[in-house]
Amino acid sequence: MPNTHTPEQIIRAEILALSAYHVPPAAGMIKLDAMENPYPLPSALRDEIAQLALHAPVNRYPDASAASLKETLRQTLGISDNLDILLGNGSDEIIQIIAMAIAKPGAVLMSVEPAFVMFRMIATFANIPYVGVPLKNDFTLDLDAMLAAIAKHQPAVIFLAYPNNPTGNLFNRAAILSIIQATPGIIVIDEAYQAFAEDSFIDQLGHYPNLLLMRTLSKSGLAGLRLGLLIGRPEWLKQLEKVRLPYNIGIMTQLIAEKVLHHTPVLSEQAQAIKSERAKMSAFLGTMRGITVYPSNANFILFRVNAASQIFQALKQHNILIKNLDGTHPLLENCLRETVGTPDENSQFCATLRTILSETV
Numbered sequence: 001m002p003n004t005h006t007p008e009q010i011i012r013a014e015i016l017a018l019s020a021y022h023v024p025p026a027a028g029m030i031k032l033d034a035m036e037n038p039y040p041l042p043s044a045l046r047d048e049i050a051q052l053a054l055h056a057p058v059n060r061y062p063d064a065s066a067a068s069l070k071e072t073l074r075q076t077l078g079i080s081d082n083l084d085i086l087l088g089n090g091s092d093e094i095i096q097i098i099a100m101a102i103a104k105p106g107a108v109l110m111s112v113e114p115a116f117v118m119f120r121m122i123a124t125f126a127n128i129p130y131v132g133v134p135l136k137n138d139f140t141l142d143l144d145a146m147l148a149a150i151a152k153h154q155p156a157v158i159f160l161a162y163p164n165n166p167t168g169n170l171f172n173r174a175a176i177l178s179i180i181q182a183t184p185g186i187i188v189i190d191e192a193y194q195a196f197a198e199d200s201f202i203d204q205l206g207h208y209p210n211l212l213l214m215r216t217l218s219k220s221g222l223a224g225l226r227l228g229l230l231i232g233r234p235e236w237l238k239q240l241e242k243v244r245l246p247y248n249i250g251i252m253t254q255l256i257a258e259k260v261l262h263h264t265p266v267l268s269e270q271a272q273a274i275k276s277e278r279a280k281m282s283a284f285l286g287t288m289r290g291i292t293v294y295p296s297n298a299n300f301i302l303f304r305v306n307a308a309s310q311i312f313q314a315l316k317q318h319n320i321l322i323k324n325l326d327g328t329h330p331l332l333e334n335c336l337r338e339t340v341g342t343p344d345e346n347s348q349f350c351a352t353l354r355t356i357l358s359e360t361v
C-alpha cells in the first residue's frame, strides 16, 4: 500500500486557509441574524402546500428545466420573452455557477468591500482572484476607485448587491450605470433585497448585453426552499446553463415556490409590514445615545455602537441573536446588523438593547 496523504497534502492551500461559513446555533432564540422573513405563510396556503406534498412524485427526478416554475416567475416578475431565466439552489449557487464558468487563468472576480461574503468565498472556491474595491466611509460607491480597478484588472465579472449587504443601502444608480458602461465583462446586479427596496435594474436588461440580474426568494419569505434566479440575455444564460447541475431544484421547491408565487400579495403584504417595522426600528435606534444608525432599503438595519462585541454578547444572553460585524472589515468596526422581525420581536429587541446600553455606558 502506498503512503496515504493527509488532507493538508491533498486539499488546496486556499481551502485549508478558510474557515467554514459559520451559522450560529439559534434554537430558542429570537432570531434576528439572517434576514429571514419572520412571518409564516397563511394557514390556508399551508394547507394547499400540504396537498402538493401529499401528491408529489418524490420517487421521480424533478423536471430538470423547471419549466412550469420558470413560466410562473416570468409572469410574476414581468420578465420579457427575449430574456432567459436560470434557476439556482439559492442565489448562492448561481454565484458559484458563474464563477465556475468564468474561471480561466487570469480571470478576476470583482466586488466592493464590505459586500456579501459569498462573492469572495466563492471566488476562492473556484480558484479565481478576487478584487474588492473599498466603499467610502459612508458606504457609498467609490466610483473613481471602481473605474480605476476595472481599467486595471479587466474583471471577467463584477457583482454588486442592490441594496448592499451588510450595509443596507442602495448605491447611486448613475454610478452603477457608469460601471456597467465601463465593464468589458459580465456585471451581475444582485437584488436579493428587492422586495424591500424601491428600485431595480430589471428595466436596464434590454439596454446592456452584459448585464445580468439576480434575485432570490430567500429574503422575502421562502429561505427554507432555496430558490434563486438569474435573468439575462440567452447568449449568456445558454452557456451558464451548461454548468448548472441537472436536478438542482428539487420537486418540493418547484411545487411550493410556484404555489406561493400565485399568491404574491401574501409576500408583498409581509414585505410591507417589514418595511414599516424597519422605519420604527431605525427611528428608535436613532434616538439612542451612542448609536449611529445607517439608512436601509433592505430588511435589516446596520448600526454602530461603542462596544459591539459586548452588546452582541449581552443580547445573546437575553436570547436575542443578531449579527456582529465588528472585525469583519475595517469600515465595519463596532457595527451590528439586526434583521427586522415581527413587531413583538422588535420591541423585545429595543427594550433589551435599551437596558444593555444603560448598563454598559
Ligand SMILES: *Cc1c(COP(=O)(O)O)cnc(C)c1O
Pocket (backbone or CB within 6 Å): 035, 089, 090, 091, 092, 093, 116, 161, 164, 165, 190, 192, 215, 216, 217, 218, 223, 226, 227, 228
Ligand atoms: C442572502 C443573500 C444572497 C443569497 O441568498 P440565497 O438564500 O442563496 O438565495 C445573495 N446575495 C445577497 C446580497 C444576500 O444578502
